[in-house]
Amino acid sequence: MPRLIPHVMSLTLALASASLGTVSGLAETLHIGQQAPDFTGADSNGKTVQLSELKGKPVLLEWTNDGCPFVKKWYSSGAMQKLQREAASSGVVWLTIASSAPGEQGYVDAIAANQDTASRNAAPAHVLLDPQGRIGHLYGAQTTPHIFLIDQAGKLAYMGGADSIASTNVEDIAKAEPYVHEAIEAVVAGKPVQHAVTRPYGCSVKYSS
Amino acid sequence: MTHCLLKVFAFFAFCLCSAASASALESAPFTTPHARVSLVSEIDGFDPGKAFRLGLRFQMAKGWHIYWLNPGDAGEPPQLDLTLPQGATASGIDWPAPYRVAEGPLMTYSYSDEVVLPLTVTPPQAAAPLTIGAKVTFLICEKICVPEEGALQLDMQSGHAAPSAEAPLFSAADRRIPHPSPYAASLLPDATLVVAGAGLSPSSVKEASFFPDKWGFIEDAAPQRLSLADGQLSLALKPAQSFDPKVPLSGVLRIADKEGAERFLFISATSKDLPAATENPAQHPATFAEASPEAGLGILTMLGFAFLGGLILNLMPCVFPILAIKALTIAQLSGHARGKAQAHAAAYTAGVLFSFAGLGVLLLGLKAAGAAAGWGFQFQSPVFVAGMAFLLMLIGLNLSGVFEISGRFIRAGSGLADRGGALGSFFTGFLAVLVATPCTAPFMGTAIAAAIAASPFATLAVLLALGLGLATPYVLIASIPGLVDLLPRPGAWMVILKQALAFPMYAATAWLVWVLSQQIGSDGVLAAATGLVLLGLAAWAIGVTQGRHGFAHRFGRAVCVLALLGTFAVLYDIAATPPALVTAKDEAEPYSPESLAALRAQGRPVFVNLTAAWCVTCKINEKVALTSEAVQKAFASRHIAYLKGDWTRADPAISALLHQHGRDGVPLYLFYPAKGEAPVILPQLLTAGIVLDQTGS
Numbered sequence: 090m091p092r093l094i095p096h097v098m099s100l101t102l103a104l105a106s107a108s109l110g111t112v113s114g115l116a117e118t119l120h121i122g123q124q125a126p127d128f129t130g131a132d133s134n135g136k137t138v139q140l141s142e143l144k145g146k147p148v149l150l151e152w153t154n155d156g157c158p159f160v161k162k163w164y165s166s167g168a169m170q171k172l173q174r175e176a177a178s179s180g181v182v183w184l185t186i187a188s189s190a191p192g193e194q195g196y197v198d199a200i201a202a203n204q205d206t207a208s209r210n211a212a213p214a215h216v217l218l219d220p221q222g223r224i225g226h227l228y229g230a231q232t233t234p235h236i237f238l239i240d241q242a243g244k245l246a247y248m249g250g251a252d253s254i255a256s257t258n259v260e261d262i263a264k265a266e267p268y269v270h271e272a273i274e275a276v277v278a279g280k281p282v283q284h285a286v287t288r289p290y291g292c293s294v295k296y297s298s
Numbered sequence: 299m300t301h302c303l304l305k306v307f308a309f310f311a312f313c314l315c316s317a318a319s320a321s322a323l324e325s326a327p328f329t330t331p332h333a334r335v336s337l338v339s340e341i342d343g344f345d346p347g348k349a350f351r352l353g354l355r356f357q358m359a360k361g362w363h364i365y366w367l368n369p370g371d372a373g374e375p376p377q378l379d380l381t382l383p384q385g386a387t388a389s390g391i392d393w394p395a396p397y398r399v400a401e402g403p404l405m406t407y408s409y410s411d412e413v414v415l416p417l418t419v420t421p422p423q424a425a426a427p428l429t430i431g432a433k434v435t436f437l438i439c440e441k442i443c444v445p446e447e448g449a450l451q452l453d454m455q456s457g458h459a460a461p462s463a464e465a466p467l468f469s470a471a472d473r474r475i476p477h478p479s480p481y482a483a484s485l486l487p488d489a490t491l492v493v494a495g496a497g498l499s500p501s502s503v504k505e506a507s508f509f510p511d512k513w514g515f516i517e518d519a520a521p522q523r524l525s526l527a528d529g530q531l532s533l534a535l536k537p538a539q540s541f542d543p544k545v546p547l548s549g550v551l552r553i554a555d556k557e558g559a560e561r562f563l564f565i566s567a568t569s570k571d572l573p574a575a576t577e578n579p580a581q582h583p584a585t586f587a588e589a590s591p592e593a594g595l596g597i598l599t600m601l602g603f604a605f606l607g608g609l610i611l612n613l614m615p616c617v618f619p620i621l622a623i624k625a626l627t628i629a630q631l632s633g634h635a636r637g638k639a640q641a642h643a644a645a646y647t648a649g650v651l652f653s654f655a656g657l658g659v660l661l662l663g664l665k666a667a668g669a670a671a672g673w674g675f676q677f678q679s680p681v682f683v684a685g686m687a688f689l690l691m692l693i694g695l696n697l698s699g700v701f702e703i704s705g706r707f708i709r710a711g712s713g714l715a716d717r718g719g720a721l722g723s724f725f726t727g728f729l730a731v732l733v734a735t736p737c738t739a740p741f742m743g744t745a746i747a748a749a750i751a752a753s754p755f756a757t758l759a760v761l762l763a764l765g766l767g768l769a770t771p772y773v774l775i776a777s778i779p780g781l782v783d784l785l786p787r788p789g790a791w792m793v794i795l796k797q798a799l800a801f802p803m804y805a806a807t808a809w810l811v812w813v814l815s816q817q818i819g820s821d822g823v824l825a826a827a828t829g830l831v832l833l834g835l836a837a838w839a840i841g842v843t844q845g846r847h848g849f850a851h852r853f854g855r856a857v858c859v860l861a862l863l864g865t866f867a868v869l870y871d872i873a874a875t876p877p878a879l880v881t882a883k884d885e886a887e888p889y890s891p892e893s894l895a896a897l898r899a900q901g902r903p904v905f906v907n908l909t910a911a912w913c914v915t916c917k918i919n920e921k922v923a924l925t926s927e928a929v930q931k932a933f934a935s936r937h938i939a940y941l942k943g944d945w946t947r948a949d950p951a952i953s954a955l956l957h958q959h960g961r962d963g964v965p966l967y968l969f970y971p972a973k974g975e976a977p978v979i980l981p982q983l984l985t986a987g988i989v990l991d992q993t994g995s
């Protein structure tokens with residue numbers, strides 16, 4: 090009898106892990122106040138950027154796709170660039186992330202990324218190239234733009250849309266509540282963010298299918 | 299010739315006449331790279347002061363789509379700015395229900411091909427011809443999104459207001475415009491939508507889905523699991539980060555019947571205040587039938603109870619077959635030295651403790667992931683149940699002597715025989731725990747629940763104490779010198795004993811097949827039975843060719859492999875089988891927070907029985923106590939309502955109720971007195987007397 094056990098045990102383990110696998114296939118949802126998931130990314134100048142090394146300064150993640158009309162609204166109006174410069178002067182490390190898969194809209198290699206930054210006069214600290222969508226999936230980035238703000242202690246302080254009006258109309262930026270601007274101010278001052286979870290709006294992130 | 303010409307002429311005249319009776323009323327369209335957009339009117343002339351409908355018509359390029367009022371995870375709905383003449387008013391758009399379209403990991407609500415978005419216009423009292431202007435901006439997407447826009451103008455004359463040639467477009471839109479819901483809708487704290495009303499039943503509803511009208515209620519991309527009972531539909535939605543059960547959930551519910559006919563209903567679901575049941579047990583501690591208050595359990599008491607629970611577990615019907623194997627192993631050892639017996643006992647204990655610790659870690663992991671991890675949850679997966687049935691069948695076939703596992707597979711090198719035996723004992727312990735889990739013994743339930751509510755350390759300590767209790771009988775038999783010597787000498791009786799012990803295995807297999815029938819219906823039973831037959835074939839093929847050489851040996855192996863492949867195909871098929879719809883088959887009304895609240899609101903005392911197909915304790919209690927004549931009579935005379943919650947498959951409402959009362963497994967018996975106080979929790983082993991006493995008030 091005991092001789093049979095090792096053979097059937099492996100079968101049991103396989104079956105058990107299969108059924109448990111279905112239970113544990115839960116999507117990871119981030120919460121405000123939790124430690125932001127650490128990641129390492131390559132930027133457009135070949136440098137490796139690791140989130141945990143930036144602890145001590147607030148870090149802002151901005152998902153982008155230069156062909157998306159919502160992103161174009163923010164960059165053609167100069168509003169995103171203005172936000173980036175204000176953030177930099179407050180000591181926030183701004184990471185623009187491109188998670189579009191090769192062949193999809195918004196995909197950039199290092200050269201194209203730097204050209205984009207220059208041509209639209211953007212001012213991020215780094216542009217991270219994430220063509221496999223690793224960082225995007227880690228954070229559950231859904232749209233471009235989608236903003237995450239991480240405080241000085243490495244905890245998630247804001248996640249959601251660039252502002253309160255989900256449209257492609259440039260005139261709406263002035264009318265909207267500037268959620269990201271407010272979040273940056275709050276984090277820099279060490280205060281809790283009033284609207285910490287807001288609706289992310291934009292085009293879907295073009296992950297590989 | 300003239301005859302033909304006349305016919306042709308008559309045909310054309312007929313066409314012209316038909317066309318003339320309904321004139322087209324569509325504005326000049328504007329065309330963008332991906333769409334043709336126009337304004338259409340439902341009637342060809344307006345009556346002064348009488349409302350009529352206009353529609354914004356989109357004819358989209360193939361593969362492109364525009365978005366609904368709530369676009370979902372990405373996108374933007376079209377904007378319409380109307381310029382109306384003096385004195386005219388217009389409503390907002392009456393959005394037809396969209397289609398749920400997945401875009402990668404996102405879910406969006408959109409329209410493709412063609413859609414007409416109707417709105418109602420009330421013209422001024424004057425009969426002068428009117429002009430309606432429209433500025434349309436919209437986002438149209440395929441893989442990429444493009445913002446497009448244009449201007450439209452529609453001129454209308456006052457007239458006899460007959461349906462225009464575009465009226466059929468409005469009828470098509472009407473089929474998808476939602477109606478106010480005739481059913482009551484409510485919202486559970488876990489974002490499950492419960493819709494109740496006559497006309498909802500497993501036979502009349504096949505599919506349902508919900509479109510929220512705003513962001514922030516639910517995770518749009520999460521699957522929406524449907525459960526049906528007579529008069530009720532529940533849709534398990536996944537709450538979003540900003541979900542607040544106090545805010546009414548509004549949107550559109552789509553219901554499809556077996557023929558595919560769809561209905562769309564406006565839903566606004568509010569969370570009802572359930573009396574007493576949702577109150578924090580810490581504020582209103584439920585009175586236990588036993589005297590132990592939940593909050594007061596010290597860690598030592600919990601460990602003590604857990605140990606006792608583990609001992610009692612050995613007696614439970616689903617562990618006993620394993621005990622049978624253990625006894626057989628011990629009997630085989632009776633000819634060995636004492637040390638070997640003790641080593642085996644230690645290995646068995648290690649196996650049990652290891653698997654309890656593993657389960658504890660898993661339970662903690664799942665708790666962290668927020669799943670309603672109930673003890674026995676693995677039995678909620680049909681693939682797991684089928685796999686366990688096959689496993690026990692194989693063991694039974696081996697015990698019956700159909701095939702033997704030759705030792706040479708395991709022995710490699712000298713000294714491995716001992717290790718092989720100890721390893722075998724280790725894995726026997728592992729198997730014992732796996733099969734034991736659904737049978738929650740009386741003391742175990744409270745101890746585990748208290749531990750899980752406490753620190754992770756306490757949870758693991760309690761589980762390890764349970765494991766010790768489970769392993770102790772084996773250790774005792776192996777360690778006490780007298781006991782081993784008392785065991786009979788090996789002989790022919792061992793073979794007979796071995797064959798006899800196959801039958802608890804077959805019985806457990808039969809029970810698991812019954813559990814499977816509850817989960818995936820009679821198709822699942824056929825699949826499982828086929829798998830068992832294939833296993834029998836595989837076992838026989840091996841057994842009959844064992845010891846032979848050459849062709850017979852190879853043929854036997856080949857048949858075995860083919861049969862085993864067939865078994866795996868069956869398992870794969872079972873995994874793909876959809877669950878059998880939860881139906882209220884017997885006279886017992888199914889439990890739902892809705893029905894509980896309704897019955898309590900009527901002032902009736904309610905008895906809730908939470909059970910599951912794989913819970914043997916539950917079945918025994920039902921047979922012995924709950925369906926006994928005395929109890930049935932008492933329920934009738936005391937006007938006690940009886941609700942039965944079947945947890946055979948994961949049910950969030952039942953999981954929530956279990957969790958509320960500090961339990962993570964079934965059975966759970968709750969009696970809600972008529973006066974609206976906190977419920978009485980009955981013990982897990984019932985007699986008719988206990989039930990009558992506790993429901994006597």
